[in-house]
């Protein structure tokens with residue numbers, strides 16, 4: 036059975052500006068299950084946004100197929116919500132109307148009052164209540180605008196939520212608060228999320244699985260690291276979990292070293308690039324009692 040979201044042999048090439056060709060990635064294949072929170076980590080320029088734009092239906096790959104819920108992705112749709120790094124709100128609409136806009140499009144059968152109540156509920160979930168929801172985006176702080184765009188995305192309850200570094204522009208404190216809010220909302224509804232971030236700790240806090248991408252060109256989605264830390268998670272307690280630093284070290288190692296060593300190799304003709312599943316769990320007994328390293332499965336398999 037195919038996963039809910041299936042990416043099969045995705046290849047993206049661009050003209051490199053000097054008459055040649057840039058291969059961003061080749062024959063990349065991976066899946067995302069329904070309700071899963073998947074985060075993709077990789078260095079700048081490896082092709083994360085390119086993948087996300089293809090998943091959103093905003094860009095067409097050179098070759099390969101994306102299917103969601105059994106249908107091929109062929110263009111943008113209300114089924115896939117996107118939050119961009121620059122939280123593109125409509126400046127001429129109030130905060131509330133920025134949210135009702137999409138809700139009304141998705142639920143044409145709802146009355147205006149129902150649409151407003153639904154939007155108000157999601158704004159309250161991200162801490163925006165009262166008069167503030169009648170202000171225009173220009174009258175809000177950056178963090179508040181970010182929260183509006185998150186409320187808008189969740190209020191539409193798309194089948195797939197795509198987040199491209201949604202907290203990139205925020206200070207650490209606001210970022211932490213919004214991460215907590217995002218986790219809370221995500222815990223309350225079955226929402227499949229695919230998110231890009233540069234922040235390792237944010238990735239561990241939020242993800243069920245982290246996809247690790249090597250540097251481009253010819254970038255690979257090389258590993259799929261399971262986050263073996265139970266939910267609900269919170270930022271202060273998660274670091275106490277025995278798996279936290281083992282997972283974190285693995286990710287740091289990958290980004291610091293292996294992402295470079297593994298890059299730049301064209302794929303053999305006809306070969307599919309699938310991420311290797313990695314499971315790190317210190318609470319599992321190792322086969323060899325002398326072996327005190329974290330249990331690593333199939334790292335190079």
Ligand SMILES: Nc1ncnc2c1ncn2[C@@H]1O[C@H](COP(=O)(O)OP(=O)(O)OP(=O)(O)O)[C@@H](O)[C@H]1O
Pocket residue numbers: 049050059077078079080081082083084085086251
């Ligand atoms: N429309 C385009 N035409 C030509 N090259 C492009 C185009 N879009 C992206 N690229 C190139 O593809 C590569 C991947 O870009 P992409 O934006 O996907 O990277 P990214 O992983 O999202 O990086 P960042 O973390 O900096 O956002 C880069 O080398 C970029 O220059």
Ligand SMILES: [Mg+2]
Pocket residue numbers: 083084085
């Ligand atoms: Mg990007």
